[in-house]
Amino acid sequence: MAGSAMGWSKRMVTALWCAFVVAGGSTAHAQSAPLTLSVDLTDAPRRILHATETIPAAPGPLTLVYPKWIPGEHGPTGPIDNFAGLFISANGKPIKWERDKVDMFAFHITVPEGATKLDIKMDFLASSSSGGFTAGGSTSANLALLSWNTLVLYPEGTDASAVMLTPSVTVPDGWRFGTALEKSGPAKDDTTSFKTVSLETLVDSPVLAGRYFREIPLAPEVTPKHFLDMAADGPEELELSQEHIDAFDKLVRETGALYKSRHFNSYHFLVTLSDEVAHFGLEHHQSSDDRVPARTFIDDQQFTLEGLLLPHEFTHSWNGKYRRPAGLATSNYQKPMEGDLLWVYEGLTEYLGDVLAARCGIWTPDQYKERLATIAAIYDNRPGRTWRDIQDTATAAQTLYEAGGGWDNWRLSVDYYDEGELIWLDVDTTIRKMTNGKKSLNDFVAKFHGLGGDTGPKVVPYTFEDVVAGLNGVVENDWAAFLRERLDSNAYQAPLGGLANGGYRLSYSDRPNAWSLMEESQSGTIEFWYSLGLHVGGSGVVSDVLKGGVADKAGFGPGMKLVAVNGRAFTPALLRQAVRDARGSGPAVEAIVENTGYYKVLHLEYHGGERYPVLKRVDGTPDRLDQILKPEAR
Numbered sequence: 001m002a003g004s005a006m007g008w009s010k011r012m013v014t015a016l017w018c019a020f021v022v023a024g025g026s027t028a029h030a031q032s033a034p035l036t037l038s039v040d041l042t043d044a045p046r047r048i049l050h051a052t053e054t055i056p057a058a059p060g061p062l063t064l065v066y067p068k069w070i071p072g073e074h075g076p077t078g079p080i081d082n083f084a085g086l087f088i089s090a091n092g093k094p095i096k097w098e099r100d101k102v103d104m105f106a107f108h109i110t111v112p113e114g115a116t117k118l119d120i121k122m123d124f125l126a127s128s129s130s131g132g133f134t135a136g137g138s139t140s141a142n143l144a145l146l147s148w149n150t151l152v153l154y155p156e157g158t159d160a161s162a163v164m165l166t167p168s169v170t171v172p173d174g175w176r177f178g179t180a181l182e183k184s185g186p187a188k189d190d191t192t193s194f195k196t197v198s199l200e201t202l203v204d205s206p207v208l209a210g211r212y213f214r215e216i217p218l219a220p221e222v223t224p225k226h227f228l229d230m231a232a233d234g235p236e237e238l239e240l241s242q243e244h245i246d247a248f249d250k251l252v253r254e255t256g257a258l259y260k261s262r263h264f265n266s267y268h269f270l271v272t273l274s275d276e277v278a279h280f281g282l283e284h285h286q287s288s289d290d291r292v293p294a295r296t297f298i299d300d301q302q303f304t305l306e307g308l309l310l311p312h313e314f315t316h317s318w319n320g321k322y323r324r325p326a327g328l329a330t331s332n333y334q335k336p337m338e339g340d341l342l343w344v345y346e347g348l349t350e351y352l353g354d355v356l357a358a359r360c361g362i363w364t365p366d367q368y369k370e371r372l373a374t375i376a377a378i379y380d381n382r383p384g385r386t387w388r389d390i391q392d393t394a395t396a397a398q399t400l401y402e403a404g405g406g407w408d409n410w411r412l413s414v415d416y417y418d419e420g421e422l423i424w425l426d427v428d429t430t431i432r433k434m435t436n437g438k439k440s441l442n443d444f445v446a447k448f449h450g451l452g453g454d455t456g457p458k459v460v461p462y463t464f465e466d467v468v469a470g471l472n473g474v475v476e477n478d479w480a481a482f483l484r485e486r487l488d489s490n491a492y493q494a495p496l497g498g499l500a501n502g503g504y505r506l507s508y509s510d511r512p513n514a515w516s517l518m519e520e521s522q523s524g525t526i527e528f529w530y531s532l533g534l535h536v537g538g539s540g541v542v543s544d545v546l547k548g549g550v551a552d553k554a555g556f557g558p559g560m561k562l563v564a565v566n567g568r569a570f571t572p573a574l575l576r577q578a579v580r581d582a583r584g585s586g587p588a589v590e591a592i593v594e595n596t597g598y599y600k601v602l603h604l605e606y607h608g609g610e611r612y613p614v615l616k617r618v619d620g621t622p623d624r625l626d627q628i629l630k631p632e633a634r
């Protein structure tokens with residue numbers, strides 16, 4: 001998955017009775033009758049979703065569970081807090097349920113004599129203004145994204161791949177939808193039934209519905225078929241240019257050239273273009289849930305800044321869904337996940353997704369390099385690395401997605417995404433260097449992710465040792481030591497060998513590059529991180545301070561408000577000019593800050609002028625980075 005804030009930013013029972021009749025009944029058996037699950041989205045504009053479910057059952061005690069560990073979210077984030085209106089009955093008579101005293105996601109019942117199935121009613125309140133991913137905002141007056149995990153119960157101890165369900169969805173009048181699920185027949189009124197699938201496939205197949213909806217087939221000559229499905233706040237937001245459609249066509253073709261395989265029956269980009277929903281991306285095997293601001297496809301600057309999202313989530317179909325770290329390939333949603341290989345799951349996806357964005361023309365090579373300079377600089381100034389290695393950020397992933405606010409550079413965050421990208425660039429350029437350009441990471445990917453050629457959706461788990469063996473299959477090297485050295489390092493600075501091998505070095509300029517300017521204009525801030533060690537918003541609120549940097553030493557802290565600069569009311573431009581004036585022998589910048597109602601004068605002893613990261617070509621070295629960014633598809 002990808003969070004936009006992060007940009008710098010988840011077998012059953014023969015007859016179900018086996019689950020509770022057979023001790024520990026968690027192993028695979030064929031199921032007699034499928035469950036049914038009908039979701040009604042007609043009240044989605046009022047931020048409440050309704051569902052009815054039937055579950056075959058036999059008399060006796062039974063525990064039903066609500067999905068807790070959501071694939072792609074890498075944590076126990078199932079939105080149980082907004083699960084409401086649960087009524088269970090059998091043969092028309094209500095059954096009293098009792099929540100487990102320890103596991104908030106488990107409901108105990110006793111199925112009465114004579115019952116063969118349970119009838120369940122439940123609602124999901126799509127009213128959350130906070131929280132990300134499936135818990136986050138998903139509806140507006142004219143659209144809704146249905147994540148099935150928000151509205152389903154299943155018998156405890158069963159495997160998600162063995163619980164079979166027949167789903168259906170009802171949408172408001174006049175709405176259309178996209179999904180990877182296959183229809184079982186034509187819609188009746190506003191209700192569409194889908195073919196029976198496993199719970200695993202259902203949770204992996206969201207539905208995007210909306211009044212303003214458009215579907216564009218991509219790269220139509222490619223099989224299996226790919227679709228860009230969009231629902232928007234208004235009709236004008238669906239009118240993306242042919243140039244952008246061409247880039248998405250090329251993205252499909254470039255993935256064919258890179259992965260040499262496709263592991264899905266069809267693929268749907270489900271893009272919510274809305275200012276009313278949470279913004280993030282969540283990968284699925286045959287689709288992706290991509291929620292971006294309303295104007296993303298019609299505003300060139302926003303298109304570029306969000307440009308990594310679709311290539312990233314699409315890449316997850318191969319890296320994350322088909323090939324998955326063993327610790328994340330759990331058999332159901334109640335079992336805890338282990339995130340220690342997220343530097344492959346997310347780090348390699350970040351690298352390949354960004355490279356694909358350049359290869360397909362979503363980004364120019366220069367835009368890719370400007371963004372890479374930004375990433376390299378962030379992780380080259382990361383004091384938290386001295387107490388916590390990047391491996392720990394992956395291992396502790398479940399604690400980091402919702403963590404935010406000040407001192408992020410000391411706590412660290414989901415660093416395995418972008419620092420992972422730097423490591424994989426290092427791997428790619430090292431292979432190219434060792435083989436004189438004859439081989440590259442493309443060869444690793446073609447074998448590792450192309451394993452078995454084209455397949456339907458399935459999971460092939462891997463371990464650290466499998467990754468190392470795959471790299472050794474391309475070129476012999478001590479890859480285990482290569483990777484561990486970078487993953488377990490407590491050096492202050494990031495591993496930038498990939499830049500050097502690629503023919504570039506990280507440098508600093510007194511002018512921001514075009515990428516930084518776009519980010520500044522989008523966020524309304526000016527970058528002082530590499531000069532003063534300060535993130536400050538347009539209104540003067542300090543969002544973060546670099547530990548050990550100039551502002552830290554001066555006494556700044558996150559949450560303070562910069563009121564005045566050199567005696568004059570703060571504006572971003574005024575602070576920028578003051579930093580320029582302080583350069584060399586100029587006067588130190590004097591700041592007045594307000595902190596929880598108290599004022600203080602702080603002096604920023606800094607004379608180095610403005611500093612913004614840039615990549616500089618190292619003359620006379622091979623331009624491997626430029627080679628990496630060239631299109632591969634014919």
Ligand SMILES: [Zn+2]
Nearest residue numbers: 001002346349
């Ligand atoms: Zn991701």
